[in-house]
Amino acid sequence: AQTVTQSQPEMSVQEAETVTLSCTYDTSESDYYLFWYKQPPSRQMILVIRQEAYKQQNATENRFSVNFQKAAKSFSLKISDSQLGDAAMYFCAYRSWGGSRLTFGEGTQLTVNP
């Protein structure tokens, strides 16, 4: 079974600064997907960014980018130019190539200080 680990329960960043959230995972599969989701207090889970394991290029979505290290099974999220609206719980998630269910990490609570 796959597992996802987020070792940082809480992180904080100053507005306009850059922060990196860590995620590691364990799998025996070679093809899979990795995701970062944002969950604000409203509880609505929002997809931030997605990475296909077969792609060597790191995914980027505006201020959000990932550092995907397949051999190390590491998948970190970098948020640049942090904004107050980025404050939320962030979850790393895994999905098998042919699967449907998502396996989530424990989450990292991000605080953005003005």
Added chain:
Amino acid sequence: GAGVSQSPRYKVAKRGQDVALRCDPISGHVSLFWYQQALGQGPEFLTYFQNEAQLDKSGLPSDRFFAERPEGSVSTLKIQRTQQEDSAVYLCASSTGQGPNNEQFFGPGTRLTVL
């Protein structure tokens, strides 16, 4: 509607009561998922439907949990004889269909508190 909706948003039940949680997926979405999110934890998979067929129910924690989607649209998660450990947020998600590029869109969840 524009997104996945769930009702009720909050539910308080006395231990031993039965509860029913409803999920309205995005119109036309074939796949529907239920997740359980305990306080301070990440969501955990419960069950998955493709249309009306329940293809995976391996995450249901006990036989007190039952999910259905009889017409391939609205789904109901039923919990019988609720216990305190059932207290959690129950998230529903839908997607256009099984496949590598199908994003799961989540609803706001139902927060269940069992007293």
